[in-house]
Amino acid sequence: MKVGFIGTGTMGSLLIEAFVTSGALEPSQIAVSNRTYTKALALASRFVGISAVPANAACAANSDIIFLCVKPLEFKKVVDELLPVIRPEQLVVSITSPVLIAHLEEMLPCKVAKVIPSVTNSVLSGATLCVYGSRLSAEDEARLEILLNRISKPLQIEEPYTRIVSDLSSCGPAFISCLMEQFVDAAVEETGISREEAGKVVASMLLGTGLLLTEGGLSLADVxxxxxxxGGITAQALQLLRRETDGVFNRLVRTTHAKFDEDVSKVSIAFYGEEVNGQ
Known part of the structure; x- marks a missing residue:
């Protein structure tokens, strides 16, 4: 199996490295292209055997699976470049949430899927969200999930829930890290503990809490x-925490959804020249 990656930015590089280090793919199975060819060459130099090619079409032409790891407004240009070489049996996988399955199925004659990775995949953990187009067979889905299972837990979702599940899975590490950073800052300011020591304690706590919620079978409420x-210290502190954060995550979800809707509208305009169905 040959796998192409168009775009070697943060998430494209993360996926490539995770697939190689996990043994899911051999470097010789991978071809990469990037808008800036020197970046593709730099990535290929890190993993002997990866092929860096100067054109997106060349990367796609010889690949069974093509991951599109580019920004939303770059998709139309990339799709136009791929159209002359894409074949019906190939599988194109977008990792960009505002690009809808309908956008790609209308433009490309091949099989189409959307996968939303997470930074946690870099340590072969966390979830990868999967949305499948109408042309995929059960065998196609299984082939992709076998690959993703080496670096994550593949979770099939319905496309209308892409944004909220991405908030929890892909954005969640940043949100939790932001809260924990404030926790560490407060610990340092209030007690004088070193930032390094407090950070290590928080990191171990997060790891252990994750294990309680997975292998331990506990719910968030159980923890x-x-x-x-x-009547204890933690109970009193939880009352304060709930009171002070009341509504914060509702506003966070509204913020991410508003930006998502804006991005979907921009992608639709890029593909069709005008807004379609209000998107």
């Missing part, structure tokens, strides 16, 4: 109940 003794 709180096990830690917070009625």
């Amino acid at each position: 709180q109940a096990k830690v917070a003794v009625p």
Whole structure:
């Protein structure tokens, strides 16, 4: 199997490195292209055997699966470049959430899927969100999930829920890290503990909490109940936390959805020249 990656930015590079280090793909199975060819060459130099090619069409032509790892407004240009070489049996996988399956199926004659990775995939953990187009067979889905399973837990979702599930899975590490950074800052300011020591404690805590929620079989509420003794220190602090953060995540979701809707509209205009169905 040959796999092409068009775009070697943060997420494209992360996927390539994860697939290679996990053993899911051999470097010789991978071809990469990028708008700036020197960046593709630089990535290929890190993994002997990866082929860097100067044109997106050349990268796609010889690949069974093609990952499109480019920004939303670059998709129309890339799709136009691929049209002369794409064949019906090939599978094109977008990793960009505002680009809808309908956008790609209307423009490309091949099989189409959307995959939303997470930074956690770089340590072969977390989820990868999967949305499948109408042309994929069960065998196509299984082939892709076998690949993704080496670096994550593939989760099939419905496209209308792409944004909210991405908030939880892909944006979540940044949101939780932001909160924990503030926790560490407060610990340093209030007690004088070193930032390094506080950071190590928080990192271990996050890892252990994740294991409780997965291997331990606990729910989020279960974890709180096990830690917070009625009338105790944690219970009192939780009351403060709930009061001070009331509504924060509702506003966060509204913010991400508003930006997503704006991006979908821009992609639709790029593909069709005008807004389609209000998007």
